[in-house]
Structures are given as structure tokens and as C-alpha cells.
Amino acid sequence: MDQTRLVFILHGQRCPRSLPNRLLEKFGQHFQVDIHITTSAVSAEAMALAAVTQGCDFLIAVGGDGTIHEVINGVMRAPAAARERVALGALPFGTGNDFVRSLGVSDSVEQLDGLIRAGQVRRIDLGRLTLAGGPEGERVVWFGNIASLGISSAIVEQVKRLPRWLPASVAFYWSIVLTLLRYRPRRMQLVVDDGEVISGEFISLCVANGRYFGSGLGIAPLARLDDGLLEVVMIANAGSWDFVRFLPTLRKAQPVLDKRVRYLSVRSLRITGQNCPLEVDGELAGHAPAHIEVVPQALRCLSALGAQEGAH
């Protein structure tokens, strides 16, 4: 048997019950396989940290964007040598599945098998968010996809307020409607690459490594996972209903041609503002003030898109 070690971290409530057996059947004959199933809200990060620290070659996050986010944070807290060995993979079983759109992967076990056997590993950048203050002092949160403030983080906040028994898609769309009715732009100040200062009222501010959020909205059409940059998308002085008017263009992942929408490529961004919650990869992370920077080539990833590791 190949000594290659595969560890799967499955979201206990999102994945089909038959999946662990299917994974064992598919991969168990050829690789060493461990399957861990999350039982609580915070276990994926700890499971990922333990798996990488103990040494594994492929760590596969099986769930939605939240599970992948936690697994990335577990990997990035592991010692550097262990991180260099592992490649992250994803089998999406969420409702949004936005990050995997930029990796070109689906929930197909066959596709995952093909990527592993072909060694289709690509190095991607990550965003590193540092939140100041709070009783615990400074806190670092890593993200693969998008950090945002404004209407998107208000929608995530609203989802968290709804009862847990609501189906995820119902909670999401109901939260969009409620937030659109109530949301007002927030004043923020941005410092771009420790230089230019931008102040204004924003309905939405996104700092993107990946291209999609909000279940397939291509909010950052120019974002690439491996360009060493983050794409900042600022939507200023617009009302909620203007945001709705931009949706068809966002769905096509095209730039919105409107003077209130501005795109910038940055290496770092400092954000201050009153009462500005921040979401990362669909999870609430805290409030501004915040510092976000790109860490180029931070993570090895199984991907069907982009240049393979070592390719010239």
C-alpha cells in the first residue's frame, strides 16, 4: 500500500451518512486514510491542526465554506515543516460553496481521486486578518476566500440570529431580504499599502483572494488565488436597492461599471470604522479596526484550475 496519508475532516451535519464508507472504499485500498467527523462548532480547526502536526499528505475538508475556513486556520497554526508537506483539498457539501469555485472542484469523489493521483497541487495566497483590541489582545484569522464589511457581514450576522432549525438556504435568503430593507452605509477609513488614505460611506467593502461570495456572486472579478495580491471592491454611497441593481452583473462575475464602485489591487489594507462587523469566508470574525495583508503562496492546495506547483 502507498504510504501517502489522507485525512478527511467531515462536517457532521452537512455530509451524507453514506459518505465515510464511500471514501473508505475509494481511497482505503491505496492510501492510509483517516476520517474525522465534526461534532461541534469549533472542532474542524483543532482536528486539522492535529492532523497536519502528526504528518499528513492530503487534508480534505468535506463541508461548506465554514469547514474549509476552519481547516485552513488549523493548517496555518501548524509548524512550518508540517505545513509544507500537506496539500489541502475540498469536497464541497455546503449551500454557498464559494471558495471552491475558484479552485474548480466539485463534490465528485472521482474528481478528488483524479487530482490526488495526478498530484495536481497549486500554491495559493491567503489573507491574514489581524484584529486589534478585545480582552484576548491581538487575534489572527486566516482566510482563503473573502473578508468583507458592510451589507454582506450584516447578512451573516442576521443568519446567526435566526433559529438553527431553519434550512440553511431559507435562513440565508430571508436574511438577505431583512438586511436589504434595513441596512444603511457605514463610514470607514482605509489605508492602502501603508500609503493612500480613502474615507467614505460604504454599503460594501470586500477584500478578496477568491472571486465569489454570497452563493455565487462574482464580487471580485479580477481576483486570482495566486497573484500575490488581494482585490479590494468598494461600493460607496449606494443604497441597498442599488446593490440589488448590481446583482445581475455580479452573478456574471463582471466588473460593475458605476462610478460608486471602485476596484483596487493591494498587498495590505488597514480598516477603521465605528460599528463595522467583519465576516471572513462567511463566518463573523469581529469588528474593525482590522489589518488585512496577503501572504503569497502560503498554502498548497489541490486544484483543477491554475498553474500546477513546479510548472514554469
Ligand SMILES: Nc1ncnc2c1ncn2[C@@H]1O[C@H](COP(=O)(O)OP(=O)(O)OP(=O)(O)O)[C@@H](O)[C@H]1O
Ligand atoms: N457537527 C456540527 N454540529 C454543529 N455545527 C457544526 C458541526 N460541525 C461544524 N459546525 C459548524 O458549522 C459551520 C460550518 O458549516 P459549513 O461548513 O456548512 O459552512 P457554511 O459557511 O455554512 O458553508 P456554505 O456557505 O458553503 O454553505 C461552522 O459554524 C461550524 O463551526
